[in-house]
Amino acid sequence: MDKPRRALHKPGMGLDFLREAGWLNAGRVRGYLWLLALLNTATLVFLLATAHRGVDRNGFLLGTDFLSFWTAGRMLRAGGEVYDIAAHIAAQQAYFTQDSAFTAFFYPPSFLPFCYPLGFLGYFPALGLWLLATGAFYLFAVTRWLRETPGPIPVSVPAAVLFAAFPPVLITVTHGQTAFLVAGLLGLGALLVRRAPLAAGALLGLATIKPQFGLLVPIVLVLTGEWRVIGAAAASALLLAAIATLAFGAGHWAEWAAISGEAQRAMNQGAVGYAKMTSPFAAAMLLGAPAGLAYALQALVSLGVAGAIALASWRRAYGPALAAAMLAGAPLVTPFVLDYDMVLLAFPLIWLAGQGFRPWEKAALALAFIAPAFARPLAMNAAIPIMPLALILLFAVLLRRAAGQANDMAEQTTRESLT
Template identity: 30%
Template structure:
């Protein structure tokens, strides 16, 4: 069947119109009104990051983990504040927040989101990408969700994919970038498996050194006891929130755990379903890096594994997928109008692409599709990768005994092996 990302983009444009134009107009007309407009309604979650940066600079970082005080402070400063606000990030996150501490809300929001967006786009940059691929990346639903909530998914995505893309050519820099992912521990779970399976001592040492530097720097500048406070308070809070959260909060969690909780099951049942998914994600990740594989497909597959592995996953975290999906679609030709490709792969990848804006509505109606779409997309990528490897192996066998070498196309993962 003739189908491609280029043709599927019409659905994305419709979704973009609804989210970027219709929904803001609805909010402005029915909730805000002409007298109630406040810039802090845009990216309301970002106020937590700005408050954290100011407390860190003023020497009061420990107040971040006084959850009652922090919640009341955010409620007081966010227009019509509502929902759950708590600082659950590790102290190492504060190292990246210091530069915005002296800015106004709008300035800080622009710098923070711009820094994440530029990093995410830079690590996926390709001279061969058509213009429609660029718009596909910039206006990705995950990008819009991060802008709407003011979250850090794009920054984490830049660190993660940058590290994965540099793994083969610049292991030291890869280790540094992967070490920076530790500011979001839920996305850092698979990094040790990746480095161990890849057997890159340089990358592993650089990663460990980066994590140690962030821990030491946050302890020195923001208080030596801050990490103990974090370890004593945050794990128990997160466990309680995941067990007792309800309503629309659960629709923001597209993990297997979140799917079970949104269907009305207990936290225990959610963890029982999440555990095998996490184990499979760990196993697939080790398999992907245990031997040399085509880097673009491998990096997309492992990014999907990162999203599947953690129960504490939110929709804005899908921004880590944007660079990997963007480069994969560019390399495989899924952006080309004349690309004749099997039906399922582009449909599944596009479903994951749209997930940040459709999961809430579907989960609210009893269809939490996040982990299902993500797992099926992983399966499609792995199947394509295996088929490509088998075809390449058969071509090598057909060459006979004269020359059994395979051309080395590892110049910066600019080419994707095709069948």
Template identity: 30%
Template structure:
């Protein structure tokens, strides 16, 4: 006797349960992150372990760019602060230790030294572990606080930006902590948000558009607290180190800064996430690339004003601020993506929304969260930097969603 086969609703239910995993967006997000980790960061992990390659040399103790912060702490504790802002002396100090200066220079404001000073008391790898572990823990804590539960920490731990940030030893998680914490918390915790913004002045370029939003939204308490915090930090650094480090920072670092912006090395331009970097990588000269970057910044600012003045939900406005910032800056590298990753996860998982984005937008958001890997593929096989395209597409999506869901703009 032939067994009966399910049909109609019963068959659909069985098929739905059979493919429940494939229909779960969390599966595809985890899959994308796994592919990324087994690809791009895995090769860098090999370099880290063997101390080979462009970033990790045989004499470098590991931890990538963290050598800048450790050397700065050592120079401060040994009384060589003036040499920190002298590119030549900074280079000689590293040469004396390692026989190579790795092409890195100190480019940060003096008050950042308050946070780095204790690191020089420890051996390099111990200091590296404390710096990266502490900053990552802070980022995960703030992200969970903003999200409302700790589930976001799991996604951030397996996100590409985390592996890259740890391996390269940069300020990725510090920027993510301060940027995300400030803009997502200034509704309910304006004083805390202002303090975080004041601290963000250690990487001031990432706050370039924040004053505009604060003024448009009339968040005068946040402005006052941020200004007070930044002023206190700067004043304390002048009392501790004198005025000369600030003069050197503001007027004496043009050469290394210019060298970064004018670099024509493919290996460097391929990991820039900006319109300027992509244009230079494509082969355009400085003027043409700067012009395109200016157009991108103008589009970003106009888009940000539109979304900020709309009645869009807070999550959409915060996402637009982050996206506009990354479209405005001419210099952002592939480890600076903590904030965009958080934004992409917020939108992709439908946090605070009644509905989640459709398949095409979901692909875009997963792409933004994995853009360092996708850009690595595009630059390797097609010699095209696609990173800014993802941010432009995200900006267009945010504008269209605001127009669709909140057509009236408030003045």
């Protein structure tokens, strides 16, 4: 009787597990998304249910970072000096004190018009309104990308499930952060460039409230010749700055510039926590590199990403592939980026999911989607910074797509001109 033969191991079988990721089929992805949505929702419900008078089980105020924005609004109403660090600390601690902790406020004066209305409400009503308004705007931008992505998304789940399942969404909610607003402005603006250039420019101009995430935008827009978008973005940014200046005084700009050095020192000293950050700079600092080497690594990555996106944009038309690559590269070109800022990745991930997968693309998408859930715990407990690698891989596959589609468009244009 013949013995059953064992399946022969093919060379590269283990690598194919990631290269093709055939195991990650539509059914499994659908199940994973529903499971993540339920887990994230349950986590949020548990956090709220176990809080006592707005303070969670670990002694942190619900919304944590939002205290800074709300305090700024209260100070503006009272005519206080928002950029006076000592005054801001005192104003925060007048409402809540936790082991002398302080949530810094380093946003430019153009963000002040967004903070001012918050000061008319109590902390928790303002937090709820902030999350509902910015979250709804972000979800609207996500649904527009879902609806207008050229190819069909291979997994059919409601947009609300995608929203709830995406790990950075929970991080943004628990921190009360600006990430929904900034990501929505950049994502919707990038989507509308060809269809509604003036609206796109207005949105991108408003995104200057967090300017470090828009560094690639002017490169792409200039090299693709989107001059109406550039003009609208400049007008929008200047109008927002003028509103802030007229409403709160020109002196705030000098005060903000003066505390920028303090922000730099806080980052160098790890006041925010390198484990919470997702940049190459933070990864190097977490691994024990000196600050000079960490900044050199960040500069190398930033220049590499900017140069690559410039080459992909050179003498080519703006399109969704280039928009996706631009948004995926945004978190890589700034040293100051945190895990909640990864909500911006929803837009390039949606676009990539609708294209049909080439080698490594499915793995890159899956890693970028789930990595924010594990990035902070791994960095804090094991000093393993996984997020920069996930971002680089995602940017690389999207850049390849953008360059390929641009070449296809150029060939098509040439053929049409010859006929």
